[in-house]
Amino acid sequence: MRNYSLALVSSMLLALAACEQPVPRSSSTDDGYYNLTAYVQQEKQRLQTEQPAVLKSVQTENEPAETIQTDRLDWEEELTVFEEADISKPTLREYYTREEQALPDGGKIIKFVKKEDAEAPVMYLYLQLSPEQKIQRLEATLLDQNLLFFSKRKAILDANAETGKLESYSVNGVQKLIFGDSLHYTIQANL
Template identity: 50%
Template sequence: MAKYKNIVVGVLLLGTTAACERPAPPVSARAADSQNITVYLQQQMQRLQAEKPMVLKSVKTENSPTETIETSEVDWEDELAVFQEVDLSRPALQDLYSEHREPHTDGSTSVSFRKVEEAETPVQYLQLQLSPQNNIQQLEALVLEKNLLFYSRRKVSLSTDPESGDVSSYRIEGVQKLIFGDSLHYRIDANL
């Protein structure tokens, strides 16, 4: 009899646990589009690490000549990290941005997310150009971070090859300043 009592208690506990679990919230269109950024970049990082394509990269800092190198030795996780920062799929960010969608006659869609005025989040805006298949064609974002000691403003953009959908180029333009230092303006251009 004790054996059956343990089984009944186990079934009741299992039923209670299942009843208390919350169902996963449905993914909004905003979260789905934003999630595509992270998923897309992770896939591209893996592909680029394996293929090691040649990259023409130019770096320009204030009052210095442009430095240009061509290399296949790139840490893609580090190189594309700035674009992962603009991922807006985290549930805590969902109410901090307004969304505007504009379908185009060719089947593509422009999607823009703008920070609501009272929100305190570094991504000021995110604009995506999506193909008819909902793949990223272009991405542009503005990231602003500031506190008592530091100021940083970066405009990032990324373009993909229209045929393959792979990353074809990206640009990072920015300025950073420490409270007791001069501002440093910079621009990084990379073409694959």
């Protein structure tokens, strides 16, 4: 009977452990990689709730820029490109060389460059972190191409050094379908 009770208690403990919620990865650089997905999702949620005023400008090809001021943006869509720049997943790390530089104020700059033979969409990633490990600046170059489609984007995000909250972002890109002309575009937004 004692073995039965022990087995029952062990089974219950295992069942309880299996029901625990997984702990989300922090956006810190403990392992040398910054979890951009966690940061961007946090900012999307914050901005969707706060709905701050944004001055947004969009320009395509040689057309004049169209500028609007609004407090109604789809933040899920607006910031997706920055989530795509996340290379913190262990399976992606082998594709990049990493260089880190300490800054006089205690912050740091981390640069990732895609290795020549690697097949990964992020070609270059630059992160400037405050002494508190908050993003101050992010620059990423992303390339996506196949037989039918080509897209290259340079995305830049600037954040408040003390809070890490997004202050502005821009995306400069070109895209081309195999049977169409190239489309160059620029998006600039300031909060």
